[in-house]
Amino acid sequence: MSFAQIEDLGRKLEALDHAQAMLGVDEAVQMPVGGGEKRAEALSMLAGFYHELATAPEVADWIDAAERGSLDANGQASVREFRRVYTNMTCLSADFVRRQVNARVRCEQLWRELRPKGDWAGFLPAFEGVVALMREEAALRAAALRLAPYDALMEQYDPGNRAADIAPVFAELKAFLKDFVPQAMAHQDERLAKRPLKPFNAPFPIERQKALGHAMMEAVGFDFTHGRLDISHHPFCGGVPSDVRMTTRYVTGEFLSALMGILHETGHGLYEQGLPSEWSHMPVGRARGMAMHESQSLFVEMQVSRSPEFWHWAMPVVAQHLGEEALKGWDVDDVLSYVHRIKPGFIRVDADEATYPLHVILRFEMEQDLVSGKLAAKDIPEAWNAKMTDYLGLSTLDNPKDGPMQDVHWPSGAFGYFPSYTLGALTAAQLWAALERDQPSARDDISNGRFVGLNDWRRRNIWSQASLWSTPDLLERATGERLQTKYFIQHLKRRYLS
Amino acid sequence: MSFAQIEDLGRKLEALDHAQAMLGVDEAVQMPVGGGEKRAEALSMLAGFYHELATAPEVADWIDAAERGSLDANGQASVREFRRVYTNMTCLSADFVRRQVNARVRCEQLWRELRPKGDWAGFLPAFEGVVALMREEAALRAAALRLAPYDALMEQYDPGNRAADIAPVFAELKAFLKDFVPQAMAHQDERLAKRPLKPFNAPFPIERQKALGHAMMEAVGFDFTHGRLDISHHPFCGGVPSDVRMTTRYVTGEFLSALMGILHETGHGLYEQGLPSEWSHMPVGRARGMAMHESQSLFVEMQVSRSPEFWHWAMPVVAQHLGEEALKGWDVDDVLSYVHRIKPGFIRVDADEATYPLHVILRFEMEQDLVSGKLAAKDIPEAWNAKMTDYLGLSTLDNPKDGPMQDVHWPSGAFGYFPSYTLGALTAAQLWAALERDQPSARDDISNGRFVGLNDWRRRNIWSQASLWSTPDLLERATGERLQTKYFIQHLKRRYLS
Numbered sequence: 001m002s003f004a005q006i007e008d009l010g011r012k013l014e015a016l017d018h019a020q021a022m023l024g025v026d027e028a029v030q031m032p033v034g035g036g037e038k039r040a041e042a043l044s045m046l047a048g049f050y051h052e053l054a055t056a057p058e059v060a061d062w063i064d065a066a067e068r069g070s071l072d073a074n075g076q077a078s079v080r081e082f083r084r085v086y087t088n089m090t091c092l093s094a095d096f097v098r099r100q101v102n103a104r105v106r107c108e109q110l111w112r113e114l115r116p117k118g119d120w121a122g123f124l125p126a127f128e129g130v131v132a133l134m135r136e137e138a139a140l141r142a143a144a145l146r147l148a149p150y151d152a153l154m155e156q157y158d159p160g161n162r163a164a165d166i167a168p169v170f171a172e173l174k175a176f177l178k179d180f181v182p183q184a185m186a187h188q189d190e191r192l193a194k195r196p197l198k199p200f201n202a203p204f205p206i207e208r209q210k211a212l213g214h215a216m217m218e219a220v221g222f223d224f225t226h227g228r229l230d231i232s233h234h235p236f237c238g239g240v241p242s243d244v245r246m247t248t249r250y251v252t253g254e255f256l257s258a259l260m261g262i263l264h265e266t267g268h269g270l271y272e273q274g275l276p277s278e279w280s281h282m283p284v285g286r287a288r289g290m291a292m293h294e295s296q297s298l299f300v301e302m303q304v305s306r307s308p309e310f311w312h313w314a315m316p317v318v319a320q321h322l323g324e325e326a327l328k329g330w331d332v333d334d335v336l337s338y339v340h341r342i343k344p345g346f347i348r349v350d351a352d353e354a355t356y357p358l359h360v361i362l363r364f365e366m367e368q369d370l371v372s373g374k375l376a377a378k379d380i381p382e383a384w385n386a387k388m389t390d391y392l393g394l395s396t397l398d399n400p401k402d403g404p405m406q407d408v409h410w411p412s413g414a415f416g417y418f419p420s421y422t423l424g425a426l427t428a429a430q431l432w433a434a435l436e437r438d439q440p441s442a443r444d445d446i447s448n449g450r451f452v453g454l455n456d457w458r459r460r461n462i463w464s465q466a467s468l469w470s471t472p473d474l475l476e477r478a479t480g481e482r483l484q485t486k487y488f489i490q491h492l493k494r495r496y497l498s
Numbered sequence: 499m500s501f502a503q504i505e506d507l508g509r510k511l512e513a514l515d516h517a518q519a520m521l522g523v524d525e526a527v528q529m530p531v532g533g534g535e536k537r538a539e540a541l542s543m544l545a546g547f548y549h550e551l552a553t554a555p556e557v558a559d560w561i562d563a564a565e566r567g568s569l570d571a572n573g574q575a576s577v578r579e580f581r582r583v584y585t586n587m588t589c590l591s592a593d594f595v596r597r598q599v600n601a602r603v604r605c606e607q608l609w610r611e612l613r614p615k616g617d618w619a620g621f622l623p624a625f626e627g628v629v630a631l632m633r634e635e636a637a638l639r640a641a642a643l644r645l646a647p648y649d650a651l652m653e654q655y656d657p658g659n660r661a662a663d664i665a666p667v668f669a670e671l672k673a674f675l676k677d678f679v680p681q682a683m684a685h686q687d688e689r690l691a692k693r694p695l696k697p698f699n700a701p702f703p704i705e706r707q708k709a710l711g712h713a714m715m716e717a718v719g720f721d722f723t724h725g726r727l728d729i730s731h732h733p734f735c736g737g738v739p740s741d742v743r744m745t746t747r748y749v750t751g752e753f754l755s756a757l758m759g760i761l762h763e764t765g766h767g768l769y770e771q772g773l774p775s776e777w778s779h780m781p782v783g784r785a786r787g788m789a790m791h792e793s794q795s796l797f798v799e800m801q802v803s804r805s806p807e808f809w810h811w812a813m814p815v816v817a818q819h820l821g822e823e824a825l826k827g828w829d830v831d832d833v834l835s836y837v838h839r840i841k842p843g844f845i846r847v848d849a850d851e852a853t854y855p856l857h858v859i860l861r862f863e864m865e866q867d868l869v870s871g872k873l874a875a876k877d878i879p880e881a882w883n884a885k886m887t888d889y890l891g892l893s894t895l896d897n898p899k900d901g902p903m904q905d906v907h908w909p910s911g912a913f914g915y916f917p918s919y920t921l922g923a924l925t926a927a928q929l930w931a932a933l934e935r936d937q938p939s940a941r942d943d944i945s946n947g948r949f950v951g952l953n954d955w956r957r958r959n960i961w962s963q964a965s966l967w968s969t970p971d972l973l974e975r976a977t978g979e980r981l982q983t984k985y986f987i988q989h990l991k992r993r994y995l996s
Contacts, residue, residue: 015543018536019517022524034724035741038516038778045513049547226532243533280536 002065003075006082009053009062010281016050018240025245028232051097055090074284077468081283088156091144092137100133104413111411118401120381127411131370131377134415138371150371153416158289158423160470163368165483166419169426170361173485178391180489181354184342184496191337198334203252204322212255212321213248213262216314220300221455222266223273235261237268237297241280244269255322256338260301267300268293270455274463284467288474290417292462294424295431302353302425303432303491304454306339308332309446317449340495344392346402354492357425358391363407363418371415380404427475429488431458434479500563501573504580507551507560508779514548516738523743526730549595553588572782575966579781586654589642590635598631602911609909616899618879625909629868629875632913636869648869651914656787656921658968661866663981664917667924668859671983675856676889678987682840682852682994689835696832701750702820710753710819711746711760717815718798719953720764721771733759735766735795739778742767753820754836758799765798766791768953772961782965786972788915790960792922793929800851800923801930801989802952804837806830807944815947838993842890844900852990855923856889861905861916869913878902925973927986929956932977 020043027039063086066079092100107126114123138149145152147162154161213229227244239245246265250258271287279285287293304310311332319327342352348359366383369375375383384404385397396403404410409417435457436442445453461478469477476482518541525537561584564577590598605624612621636647643650645660652659711727725742737743744763748756769785777783785791802808809830817825840850846857864881867873873881882902883895894901902908907915933955934940943951959976967975974980 011539012543012547014536015540018540019521019544022521023517026520026524030726032723032726032741034721035738038512038738038740041509042513042516045510046517049510223532225530228528228530240533240536242536243530 002062003069003071003079005062006059006066006079007281009059010082010283012053013050014281016046016053020046020050021238021240022243022245025230025238028234028236028238029230029245029247051089051094054086059086060090074468078279078282078284081467084159085283087144088141091141096136096140100137100413103129103133104411108408108412111405111408115401115405118399118405120400120405123405123411124378128377130411130413134413135371135373138415150368150416153371154419155416157417157420158291158471160472161289161291161416161419161423165472166364166423169483169485170357170364170419170422173357173422173426173488174361174391176485176489177354177358180492180496181342181344181358181392184354184492185344187497188340188342195333195337197337198330200254201326201328201330202254204255204326206250206252208322209250209255209258212318213259215317215321216259216263216305217246217266217269219317219449220263220266220270220304220451222269226273227269229262235265237265237272239272241272241275242277244272255318255326256335260305260339263305264297264301267297270300270458271296271463274455274459275466276464279466286467288462288465288467288469289471290420291423291427292471292474294421295427296458296462298353298425298428299431299458303428304446304451306336306495307443307446308336309443311335311339312447313449342496344394346388346394346396346399347406353425354496355392357422360418360422362387362391364422367415367418423483426483426485426488429491430475430479430481430484431462432491433487434461500560501567501569501577503560504557504564504577505779507557508580508781510551511548512779514544514551518544518548519736519738520741520743523728523736523745526732526734526736527728527743527745549587549592552584557584558588572966576777576780576782579965582657583781585642586639589639594634594638598635598911601627601631602909606906606910609903609906613899613903616897616903618898618903621903621909622876626875628909628911632911633869633871636913648866648914651869652917653914655915655918656789656969658970659787659789659914659917659921663970664862664921667981667983668855668862668917668920671855671920671924671986672859672889674983674987675852678990678994679840679842679852679856679890682990683842685995686838686840693831693835695835696828698752699824699826699828700752702753702824704748704750706820707748707753707756710816711757713815713819714757714761714812715744715764715767717947718761718764718768718802718949720767724771725767727760733763735763735770737770739770739773740775742770753816753824754833758803758837761803762795762799765795768798768956769794769961772953772957773964774962777964784965786960786963786965786967787969788918789921789925790969790972792919793925794922794956794960796851796923796926797929797956801926802944802949804834804993805941805944806834807941809833809837810945811947840994842892844886844892844894844897845904851923852994853890855920858916858920860885860889862920865913865916921981924981924983924986927989928973928977928979928982929960930989931985932959 023039023043023046027036031039063079063083067083071079103126107123107130110123110126114120134153135149138153141147141152141155142149145155147155151162154163210229214224217229218224222244226242227239227246230245230247231249232247233249235246235248237244237246246262246269248258248262248265271293275287276285315327315330315332315335340352342354344355345351348356351359362384365387366375366380369383370377370380381397381400381404385395388394388396388403409415432442435454438457439445439453442454445451462474465474465477468474472482521537521541521544525534529537561577561581565581569577601624605621605628608621608624612618632651633647636651639645639650639653640647643653645653649660652661708727712722715727716722720742724740725737725744728743728745729747730745731747733744733746735742735744744760744767746756746760746763769791773785774783803812813825813828813830813833838850840852842853843849846854846861849857860882863885864873864878867881868875868878879895879898879902883893886892886894886901907913930940933952936955937943937951940952943949960972963972963975966972970980
């Protein structure tokens with residue numbers, strides 16, 4: 001009975017989730033500007049209904065009773081996840097959440113206004129308020145979850161992430177990358193000297209790029225009866241597992257950015273579409289966390305779609321949709337020159353896969369100090385500059401816009417999220433290595449446009465497992481090992497030094 | 499306090515309405531087919547939340563208390579409407595509603611399957627169940643509302659509609675139209691003999707038709723910061739007043755159907771956009787009813803957009819968007835020949851404005867007999883045939899698909915809705931006449947593409963008045979008279995006999 005009550009509540013929450021997700025997609029894709037005020041009201045009201053239902057005191061009784069009942073392994077995992085989500089939702093008081101939401105919304109609005117001007121001084125007071133509340137939140141969560149404060153924050157995005165486990169992994173990766181990036185760039189310079197980048201045979205009409213994107217999505221396994229591709233300013237993968245809404249944006253001067261973006265989001269979309277639909281109303285049926293989600297997008301983008309094997313297959317597909325002229329005079333190596341380009345820069349979201357982890361590690365290190373109080377908000381620009389200079393040889397002191405003001409995460413109060421990006425990259429490489437052990441023909445399959453085996457492997461090992469296991473356990477069950485840096489490092493060496 | 503409680507509830511219901519409306523639009527416009535099952539679950543769950551909140555017993559206490567409080571005229575109207583909606587929602591038991599929804603959904607599904615085959619016999623058993631429940635509903639509503647059973651059904655769509663008021667109006671209109679239609683057709687034959695219909699200079703690419711539609715919508719006053727135009731299989735006007743979502747469908751062989759359809763829906767959209775936004779969370783802030791809504795769409799479509807004055811202005815606008823070739827060799831009269839074409843036919847939704855009311859009157863007469871039990875469901879085809887033969891000279895005995903099986907209304911349980919269409923047409927003509935008395939330059943304004951004065955008049959007299967008055971009172975305040983047939987009849991004579 002108590003389990004049935006939990007499931008009943010899960011179905012109500014799923015409906016509210018569905019509405020919120022779809023209204024969010026509509027807002028990003030097509031809502032006229034004047035619809036924004038009422039949309040915001042509707043979304044906040046739905047969030048209120050959700051919170052009220054999900055945190056009702058009787059829910060704790062249902063969970064207690066369900067835990068005492070006799071359940072099979074899946075049922076036990078289901079109740080465990082339900083409790084985890086319930087605990088995470090109820091460990092902050094409604095009053096605290098209201099104060100925090102207000103501070104975050106105001107700070108994010110200010111950030112949108114002041115970032116283009118690089119006005120750190122104007123932004124700082126509001127941001128200090130967000131940091132203070134984040135420290136309060138971390139302490140509250142830490143007490144409820146019996147975790148260290150920073151771990152309690154990461155727990156929201158990747159259950160099981162612990163700084164003590166991540167720090168040595170990131171330290172090793174940082175040491176490697178500080179040497180590797182200059183080495184890979186020297187190698188790249190040699191290659192480009194012999195074979196310069198070819199100019200694009202532009203323009204590429206958007207309708208054709210769209211058709212190409214659709215064809216590639218379908219080829220790698222996206223189910224268009226359960227999803228669509230639209231256009232938005234910031235590409236994302238949203239919606240619900242039964243109806244995945246992906247977006248991209250196009251430029252007519254080149255087609256590779258949009259296409260790689262589409263394939264990245266398709267990786268997210270395949271994960272969502274591969275979740276077990278019979279548990280879609282329960283937390284245990286959701287994707288495991290942000291690192292695992294990012295591993296799925298990076299698997300498709302970095303491991304598969306930027307490989308020479310993929311382009312061996314993809315060249316004629318591109319010609320078919322963009323026209324024979326589009327790739328006239330190009331061969332696979334000309335495409336790879338673009339999609340393997342390494343260039344250290346200020347901006348994380350524009351970074352290549354070799355320098356990206358350094359952006360993340362910088363934030364991971366600073367976040368821990370911000371949470372502990374070792375670093376004050378006002379001292380961020382100097383600390384940021386020191387690390388950027390050390391890791392990538394770039395000074396940001398006079399450029400806060402492209403330094404600590406570049407990301408929306410901190411202004412909006414999301415601390416503890418950044419590690420997921422790089423954990424996802426490491427995970428993707430480790431999954432690929434495991435898959436290739438199990439399916440030695442994997443690269444050959446890609447060359448021939450056969451993606452079914454790759455998807456079956458991920459469906460079996462990752463997608464269908466939803467939230468049955470913690471992130472580390474899920475990875476170990478899939479690959480036989482805890483998280484390693486070596487597969488990512490091997491991947492980089494193979495791609496950029498050979 | 500009680501009024502504040504009502505407003506607070508109103509805001510919650512508005513948010514749920516917003517979500518349901520937008521999810522409905524998304525489903526019709528772009529949802530992939532596989533998303534349907536979870537969408538249906540989400541919508542039914544949201545409807546459940548809505549019903550639970552809106553019909554809670556304490557709401558009756560709040561309304562009682564608010565009625566005893568001191569309120570200004572708007573406040574009183576607000577509480578009156580709240581009570582009206584509450585009474586209408588609570589006079590059926592939850593158990594009855596569940597039974598009825600099940601029967602309706604099953605019958606409508608069967609209808610979709612059997613209509614193309616014209617299988618009346620296969621459809622009848624399920625439909626008999628719907629009719630039986632409709633009679634039960636009518637009796638329950640009649641008791642709660644102290645109305646005659648058929649009036650109690652009409653009350654859901656147009657508060658204040660009474661068969662005793664409508665019957666003589668429709669009788670007069672029917673008598674007129676039975677003579678008028680043959681007369682107008684003879685006149686039309688003469689005209690077409692002298693000046694045959696010109697073939698369209700097709701094709702008209704969809705992108706250009708879309709741009710033309712946008713331009714016309716904007717010209718007649720649609721605010722694209724609070725709405726959009728998309729494509730769907732069945733055109734509609736949905737969304738919420740702050741974000742009106744209209745749809746149409748295009749064919750490339752001609753452009754007038756889509757354009758007139760767009761202008762029809764724009765009439766609905768202008769009404770929604772013109773409602774007072776400060777009351778958007780209260781029933782009093784909604785559009786007055788289906789007849790008034792239809793009057794607004796028919797005002798724009800029939801009174802304005804099919805007039806010679808409109809086309810005097812519109813010809814160069816069409817040329818600008820579809821190209822000079824599009825109207826090469828056409829003048830205003832060639833367009834009018836198409837948009838004024840009278841042709842009696844089986845199908846209501848395809849009917850011209852002269853024969854349309856006969857379709858509606860037929861249904862109005864039969865509905866009353868169905869509700870009272872004078873007509874059994876099984877005898878509908880014969881009764882339908884008798885009336886179609888009498889009113890339009892068309893026999894439907896061997897063709898139930900294009901006879902009583904053509905509309906979704908009855909299979910889905912919507913009885914009492916049909917009169918609204920023709921009441922809307924009469925209202926539109928009466929409003930036009932009143933407007934022209936107030937603004938003698940109205941036709942001249944249209945010739946010059948000036949729609950602001952027309953909109954100001956409707957905003958003042960109709961849109962801003964939302965649900966402050968009953969439909970008959972609203973019409974009388976706007977035009978100085980109760981509903982008349984004479985303005986519609988004058989309109990038809992002027993357009994089709996001169």
